[in-house]
Amino acid sequence: MSRTRHGEPRQRRRPPQHVASRLLAGSVLTVFVVFFVLPVVWLLLAATKTDQQLVHDNPLSFGSWHALTANWHALTAFQDDAILVWLRNSAVYAAISLVITLCLAIPAGYALAMTEFRGRRALLIATLVVMLMPNATLVVPLFLEINAVHLIGTMWSIILPYSFYPFGVYLTYIYFTTAVPKDLLAAARMDGCSEFGVFRHVALPLATPVIALVGFFSFVANWTNYFLPYVMLPESDQMPVQVGVGSLLSNVPSFNPTVGALAIQRPQLALATLVAITPVLVVFLFAQRFLVSGMLAGATKE
């Protein structure tokens, strides 16, 4: 793969304007970095403080390693390592549904974009419509359906609804319609490839970035989903980490004044939050490597 962009001579005819526009661009990017990152930095530091320090110290000061470990111990003490159970649950739910999502959404998005079949438009419309439907009223029908097939109380009661990921189907659809020329597939068909062969040997290799994108967004959506598991799962040891963080929140005195001696302090909640989002960030860093590389492949293979 040739990444020619770096070596290219850039416009050098109007240097002053060029410098000014670069400066402007740089400062816009920087302002937004501060906007996006500052609260996260605060959260990182919050986890290293005691509740007293959180209120009295400089918001962007570091507490102490001692406080950090104390917070960790307090956090894991909450219902005997409950947070580890929540993390494991989240990982299982998000991973299994991720696999199912990829297996179903990528071929579907591909077919919607690259093949003509009866009902294609209806499918596109139906997908869009259900994606736009507010969730509040879907919970009851979902619960009844899951109950009808006797899956209440099992992990499938949330994995299966998670696996339905219309957003990913559309991402794939748009990717193929905008980035992969149909002639490429036609050529492969001429060479005697079956339809599946075309998908497997031509489309899939070109689709790496969108697979990474769909996979990542599906993982995040499942990892951060709160309401479905909250309503669907009957046992506390089945809860994913989002619901767990929610229940920690309801044990913080400032949000729920009447909690007793078992109160969770705000720095512990901050730490729980950080633990809860770490997997998402790791997956992002992993997925990001595929986002760029594959996208260029299509255009440079000629």
Add this chain to the structure above:
Amino acid sequence: MTLTPSSAGSVRGRPRGTSRQSRAGVAFVAGYVLLLVAFGVLPTCYAIYFAFTNAGGAFTGFSNFVTTAQDFRFVDSLGHVALYLVFWLLSLVVFVVVLALLLHKLSSGPVSQALRFLYYVPGALAGAASVLVWLFMLDPTVSPVSSLLETLGFHTFGEVIAPGNLALLFTIIAFWTGAGGWIVVMYGALNNIPKDVMEAARIDGANGWQTAWRVQIPMLRKWIVYMVILAFAGGAQLFVEPQLLSLASTGVAGRDYSLNQLTYDFAFQMNNINGAAAVSVELLVVSVSVAGVFVARSGFFDAD
């Protein structure tokens, strides 16, 4: 291999190819269709059925729609959502596209990559996880940006979350969590634009802004349309942001702010799933209409 997008590949062997493709297409979507029906179409139809019936299952016409519209919170929340939508859509479309273009122009690998990561980080902080963050960010007593808040004339948390500021606050919170993901998507889409197209623009003497305006943004059309459709629906269904501010402020700001909060109230506090369904259907109709306009005008469904 020739790859000019407009080459006439459709002349060859149309009938046989189409039927083979048609069968394959159906096979490719079959698994997804199963889930779509089970977890999308069926629940949605069920909700629509709820909207037109009462608790006993008897058909009631539009009475659920009328009753819910007469709720004393309905008109207010409608206004709130409309105002929020203006802020939200404008900020999202403008900033996401601009930031993606800038990141793409920056193009020096590691910096751009690091920035995209940093922009994305808040995206992981969904729901309950960010209550604490916003409680502290918006409280001048303990906020890292307290000097900024003081400059704007806010001295207490109560002043920051005054009713008049809410639409803007929710936009900031939603943008903070939601924009990063879209920036990644747009950035990826920009990478899809073939080199030769960009090169042609450059040879024609177009500068950076002209290239962006005449070449890149038109080629992002489908992605932007998709984003607007979803952002509109998401904004119309505003729920998480007011809910979390309501938690952070122990109910002072953000309760009963949006229509979607009202649906949750109907469904789970007032035991009126039928009323909730009616409001949901209204939101759905509005979102679908907006989507319809954009889809029709952008050729979104054309497999070109």
Add this chain to the structure above:
Amino acid sequence: MSVYKPSAAQETGTSRRRAALLAGCAATVLFTVTACGSGGGTTGTTTKDGFAQAAQNDGALTVWVDATRMDAAKQYQALHPGVKMDIVSYDGDANGSNYLQTKVQLFNRTGKGWPDVVFSSQNNEASWAVDAGFAAPLNKGLIPDATLGGFAKGANDVCTVDGTMYCLRNDLSQAVLWYNAPLLKKFGYTVPTTWEEYQALGEKVAKEHPGYLVGDAGDSFTPEIYLWASKCGANHITGPKSVSVNTTSEACTKMAKLLDVLIKDKSMSISGVFSTDFAKNEADKVLLMPGPAWYGGAVFKDGLKTPAKQIAVAPIPQWQGDTSPSTGNVGGGTWLLSKHSTHIKAATDFLKWVTTDNAYQGEKAPGFPAYAPAAENWLKAQAASGYFAGDLTALKDASSQVWSDWGSGQFSQEAIWAATVKPGLTQGKTIESLLPGWQDSIAKYAKADGYKVSQ
């Protein structure tokens, strides 16, 4: 390939598809609905203890508790190893999460899944749980009258609908007057016994020791401390679905005026005791603080970190000339027993133990027990802990003095106050001027929840 618009034939095909899709899903909905209708499973019920009981079996007793009450359930399990228990932790319906109600609605549709016994940190669960057919009547045979008689006077009012008791109170949150004993002594003041004295003292503190506080009016439960104690008829639940609201009577306005004066003098804070503002700037400025029983632990000891041997408790002031002492109440949890339980015996045993037994309520419970004999024991344990200055008899006295004409409806009074009065207060308006708007808002919310409102 599809540069051209799809042909008319294709279009018709699509719309036929769509019609088929619609028909298909309509059929499925009908199927599902009928399937659910028959899923009630009401066979084999016997009417006993005032309700139709399901056929009993000896499966595991399912108990839902919040994190704080987890200890109670675990302790019961340890003391009764023979009882099969499934202990589930949930948010206790805190912050108006409506979790219990949401789940019960779903279980009612599927006809199974209800927990046997539930703890809720809210005391208004009976207002919906009776309609939903979830809460079992407790005073029709399940819990002996002797036990029910042991609860503090009025403690179970929030559980009573039309004379039938549908839940048991876990803890009381009667309001008292907390004060910093050494500080009060140092300033040379005495504890006020009337609201008139209280106001005078507040004005004096503002002049002599500016910065010090005689109270806080910035929390969502502020009306439950001050206006309830002042017998303001803002929330008089007169029947299962009827409420009388009058926030502009003298009982309300005189308390509002008192608060307004002290707020203006700045000896009454409007930050809220759990705000960061309060913790940062006012934590060591508390001289007096009217507040519920749980302030002792949650606010002073854990929140503001006030050192031991400073905080003492006195009765909440009364208006001059009032003959019967009255106070307010802020929260307090309840326990419910499911009508659908198939282990009613085990459920009842647990319910009785958890609300009355000294082993938990008398020794371990964090809140003031609603069951009076356990409360005696609890007070001894608190006194022995050595945190408070002086004795805690004021708490015990207040437990039976909660004014009974402030009810516990389905709508949240705290949420209404927070949303309608608090923003105005922040903008510098007086509470008195906000009272009519408050009444209006209560009436609207009550009506939305199906209450008949008289004003």
